[in-house]
Amino acid sequence: MYKTFTEKPIQRIGEDGKRLGRQKIGLPPEKLLEMYRDMLRARLFDEKLVLILRQGKTSFYSQSTGMEGTQIGLAHAIRAGHDWVWPYYRDQGLMLALGVPARDVLAQFMGLESDESKARQMPHHFSSRAHRVVSCSSSIANQVAPAAGMAMAQKYLGLDEITVCTFGDGATSEGDWHAGVNMAAVNGASVLFVCENNQYAISAGLESQMKCKNVSSKGHAYGIPGYFVDGQDVVAVQEVMLQAAEEVRAGGGPVLVEALTYRIGTHSSADDDSKYRSREEVQLWKNRDPIVRLERYLEREGILPDATGRQALQQGIRSELEQILHQLNLESGPSWRSMFEDVYSDLPVHLQEQYQSLEVEQLALERAEALRRAGARERAEIHATQLIGEGSY
Numbered sequence: 001m002y003k004t005f006t007e008k009p010i011q012r013i014g015e016d017g018k019r020l021g022r023q024k025i026g027l028p029p030e031k032l033l034e035m036y037r038d039m040l041r042a043r044l045f046d047e048k049l050v051l052i053l054r055q056g057k058t059s060f061y062s063q064s065t066g067m068e069g070t071q072i073g074l075a076h077a078i079r080a081g082h083d084w085v086w087p088y089y090r091d092q093g094l095m096l097a098l099g100v101p102a103r104d105v106l107a108q109f110m111g112l113e114s115d116e117s118k119a120r121q122m123p124h125h126f127s128s129r130a131h132r133v134v135s136c137s138s139s140i141a142n143q144v145a146p147a148a149g150m151a152m153a154q155k156y157l158g159l160d161e162i163t164v165c166t167f168g169d170g171a172t173s174e175g176d177w178h179a180g181v182n183m184a185a186v187n188g189a190s191v192l193f194v195c196e197n198n199q200y201a202i203s204a205g206l207e208s209q210m211k212c213k214n215v216s217s218k219g220h221a222y223g224i225p226g227y228f229v230d231g232q233d234v235v236a237v238q239e240v241m242l243q244a245a246e247e248v249r250a251g252g253g254p255v256l257v258e259a260l261t262y263r264i265g266t267h268s269s270a271d272d273d274s275k276y277r278s279r280e281e282v283q284l285w286k287n288r289d290p291i292v293r294l295e296r297y298l299e300r301e302g303i304l305p306d307a308t309g310r311q312a313l314q315q316g317i318r319s320e321l322e323q324i325l326h327q328l329n330l331e332s333g334p335s336w337r338s339m340f341e342d343v344y345s346d347l348p349v350h351l352q353e354q355y356q357s358l359e360v361e362q363l364a365l366e367r368a369e370a371l372r373r374a375g376a377r378e379r380a381e382i383h384a385t386q387l388i389g390e391g392s393y
């Protein structure tokens with residue numbers, strides 16, 4: 001049993017890959033290898049997305065490289081598809097490890113027709129009906145209060161599913177965060193709050209965001225347990241999250257877990273981190289790579305695939321992503337018609353009129369396009385002008 005409010009983050013594997021503490025690690029080799037694969041997959045997804053961004057196929061990207069221990073450890077501690085997840089934008093690794101198809105996550109980033117939210121969200125605002133992942137808005141900590149509300153319902157209905165709500169360290173300085181955690185605590189809601197503390201809110205380091213020792217200590221203020229875990233140690237994260245999730249599931253009310261981690265990349269594709277943190281600091285955390293730490297442990301246990309096996313594993317993930325992208329590159333964005341869907345059960349008259357006028361213009365454009373293709377370029381342009389004019393004025 002792990003203790004709450006520890007001074008130091010809970011660890012199970014040291015940086016040299018040695019097990020810490022007397023207790024054996026309970027995870028079977030298959031589970032450890034699955035976690036290893038999920039961490040690699042998250043890392044390679046991140047690499048790929050940077051390229052996709054440069055190709056102009058998505059407009060914005062925030063890497064999670066360095067945070068795989070936290071996200072994958074969490075995914076392996078909860079019941080995917082059963083527990084409800086309210087993620088925050090940097091959780092692409094969590095999504096993949098929960099089993100949300102990489103295809104769906106990519107379609108959201110690329111704003112394609114098959115995106116479940118019909119390309120109405122900015123990149124990074126993923127969701128999955130099948131996996132019970134709720135889509136959130138961009139304002140920091142906005143998901144905390146509604147997640148608390150869902151968890152209150154789970155508690156009142158006596159369900160054994162729980163709500164998992166993730167956020168960054170910066171989110172815990174927001175009013176919405178405090179209101180949501182307080183409401184959940186007072187009502188004994190079935191929610192696991194997970195802080196992915198990467199030590200920055202864009203350029204604002206921890207010391208400029210909070211006076212208290214760490215995020216988990218904020219649990220004191222609301223009368224809920226707070227665990228502090230080393231987010232670079234995937235085994236510790238999995239074990240602590242599992243214990244916390246089971247405490248919540250047993251009806252004990254909310255639990256807060258803080259995983260101490262680091263983002264190796266910039267805040268987003270619009271950020272220059274050299275303006276606010278030293279290269280030495282980044283290097284220090286690169287040396288604390290959660291994937292390398294697990295590799296060292298697996299090696300000691302004699303279950304790490306050899307160099308050829310590891311290369312094959314990476315190659316398999318790369319070709320999976322390539323194949324998906326090959327298909328997605330053939331897909332376009334949603335039709336303009338989807339603008340009119342899912343907003344009103346009965347479309348108001350003024351929107352019906354707009355729809356019809358756009359339909360007329362669309363018809364005109366399609367006819368013009370057909371003429372152009374037939375080779376009558378000049379004639380097509382004249383027709384298009386006339387037809388569009390007829391339709392809209």
Ligand SMILES: Cc1ncc(C[n+]2csc(CCOP(=O)(O)OP(=O)(O)O)c2C)c(N)n1
Nearest residue numbers: 090138139140168169170171198200201202
């Ligand atoms: C209410 C609100 N304030 C400010 C922003 C701008 N903003 C976007 S990301 C971010 C940093 C959040 O930091 P953190 O919660 O630690 O998550 P991280 O990006 O570090 O993973 C800020 C301030 C916002 N989106 N919403």
Ligand SMILES: [Mg+2]
Nearest residue numbers: 168169200201
């Ligand atoms: Mg942060």
